[in-house]
Amino acid sequence: MLGAAVVAGRAQEVRPWTMDDCMRYAAENSLKVRAGQHRSDTYVAEYRAAVAGLFPSVGARIGGQLNYGRSIDPQTNTYNNVSTFNNSYAVYASLPLFDGGQLINEAKAARINRLLGRHELRRAQDEAALAVMEAFANVLYYGGTVRLASEKLDESSRMLHKTQRMEELGMKGAADVAQMAAQMAADDYNLTHQRNLCDAAVRTLKEAMNYPTDKALALDTTVAVPPTSGEEEATTEEIFLRAKADNPTMQAAECRQQAARYQYRVARGAMLPQLTFEVGISTNYFRNLADQHTTAFSKQFFDNNRGEYLALTLSIPLFDGLSRYTSARRARNTMRIANTERDETLRQLRTAVEQAVADREGFAKEAVQMQRKVEADSIAYRVTLRKYEEGLSSAIDLQTAANTLLEARANLLQKQLSYEIKRRLVAYYQGEGLATESETPRKPSQQFNPSTSQQTNPSTIQQFNPSTSQQTNPSTIQQTPWIYN
Structure with a gap:
């Protein structure tokens, strides 16, 4: 059930969750993250054991x-x-x-595995945060479509009442009234459908966060985007080089490669x-x-x-049934596999960076074009509405114009949210955190509403709120959370 907290006291009781709050919660409470913490602790214990193996072993017997x-x-x-x-x-x-360098190489491999545990833990946190980011954006999108569908239903109800009055005055016929009633029923169904999709998106968000399903979740529908600076943006190659040096998936692959090389040296040392x-x-x-x-x-x-x-x-060692030889060969193949997987991870990272940059630029352009389309469709709808009131167009023409405008506004919201996701993803590849460690302060600036036609350049988007339809003065912004049960 989707509802707005319109009572000031209720809004003060429930602290709305921002996108960063949800991402941080998932990074701390995800089950995969907990499993990664246990694996990291195991790597630490193995490293201590490997270092202790370099010291003399002492025992007593009675x-x-x-x-x-x-x-x-x-x-x-x-x-x-x-x-x-x-x-x-x-x-x-x-x-x-x-011992053929077995103990030293085992200690080096354990040290690399300890780093591997840290990188895998960070990767699990980042994956959880990215999944929540997409789920949160879906909630914002379907919440926006619910609002658009509700506005469309109100407009259809108003037009049905107006058409009935015009029929009484002899300006419209029964067919026009029936057509408007059918449109109102269709809009009512669409509102119910969008609410169901929104509820499903909220459940997906709670699952991604590992949030209790029986507790309400108040969401802050304002997404803060830092304004574009005057500095030249980094190129795709520069972003890739930063991601190569900082991305936990890439670092984990390199750690596996190094650990496999040391394990191969251990296996060779066992033959000496x-x-x-x-x-x-x-x-x-x-x-x-x-x-x-x-x-x-x-x-x-x-x-x-x-x-x-x-x-x-x-x-x-003279002969042990080829056990040492087989172990060395297995370790060598494991090392070669690790090298191949590292190269494959590097290739996938480059592809992901290039795709993210292309998507960010593409969605920015699409959002600009869709904004213009919304403006044009709004004008077309107002013209068609005036003609309908003057008896120069049919109810079907009015419905077509209204549906076209509704679809354009929904597409605009989708493109803006997609742009924000890709912008954050590119920033992540550049080394920026995913709000998994500390609170990121929200800077009040321009309030941007996806449903309006005032803003046309996505690169200057600073804040947009799918739950509101009015342009707001930044100094008087009052955020109203959506509360989901």
């Missing part, structure tokens, strides 16, 4: 053994039936001196010999349960049975 029945006497090396108890202790440390240094100390306590004169625990532990050792271990 064991106890109680023997019953026949066993070997360690002093005489003969079997006896004496029960014994043995308690062993050991502390040891090992340090890989050479490994040299490990070990140091340790061990002791034990032994007791013959049948002998009452056992040496004291402290003397055995610290003096009699204590021993230390140093060791160098050289491990040379």
Whole structure:
């Protein structure tokens, strides 16, 4: 249900959501963003583990053994039936001196993956924000078509009443009255249809935001657009170079490429010999349960049975069923795939930038032409209406002119919203944020209404509000939110 908050107290209770507010909410609450946060945390933990792997590994071991029945006497090396108890202790440390660079390359790969997690998280936030931006624009569009359809229904109702009066005066016939009644019924249906489309757009917006569906959502229908500066706009190539250096999708692809290269080095290092240094100390306590004169625990532990050792271990892989060779080949192919995917991502980014710039310029031109068409159709409708009142045109001619004007105004609103989306998208490729971190202040300036014919250049659009049809003084702008349940 679409309704306007016309009561001042009601408007103060509900803070309207701007497009930036909705985008920021989605970037913080999207389920994909939450999953990206968990993946990023995993990459951080893996990086810490890889760095810790460069340090010596230290361990301790404690064991106890109680023997019953026949066993070997360690002093005489003969079997006896004496029960014994043995308690062993050991502390040891090992340090890989050479492992083919596996540990170093694993640490480098983990460091790249940590950056990858950050880029993927930012990409998830940007994707959520962009999806909400389109959904918000759809809500504005269908909200505008609801207003246009409502105005058209009011106009049809007024014309039906006027035609009935003219019939009573003998100026119009019953056919004209029937034609106007049919047009009013069609306009009533169109209003209901547009409201249904608007409700569906609101549900899509809430889904994209991960916003509770059972809560009302008050939307600020004013979209702020910064005025065009006098500086020369960046070329497509300049925008592409900025996007290549800052776009999270591109950076994630480059991180995967680098991580795959380090993983290939790890797999190659596993085919080389490994040299490990070990140091340790061990002791034990032994007791013959049948002998009452056992040496004291402290003397055995610290003096009699204590021993230390140093060791160098050289491990040379000779044959393991081609496991290492297969792993290296798999890692090499993974690296080549990552290189290919990085090139494909770069190509897609260039195409996306070129398309966004072309769409922005195209929608700007289309909006200018559509504005002129709205002006021309408005004049044509007023002329046809005057002729209809004078009996010089039929009801069908009036309906055709009215429908043409309605379609032109709806198309103008669509082109203006499409231009705003593409303008924001191009700015995003240039490195501007999507309002996912901090509040973007709205600068009051010129109030632009898509349904009027005053503004003709989209490059100078500063603010437009699909929910209003009057040109407003910027110093006295009072925004009235749409509240959706």
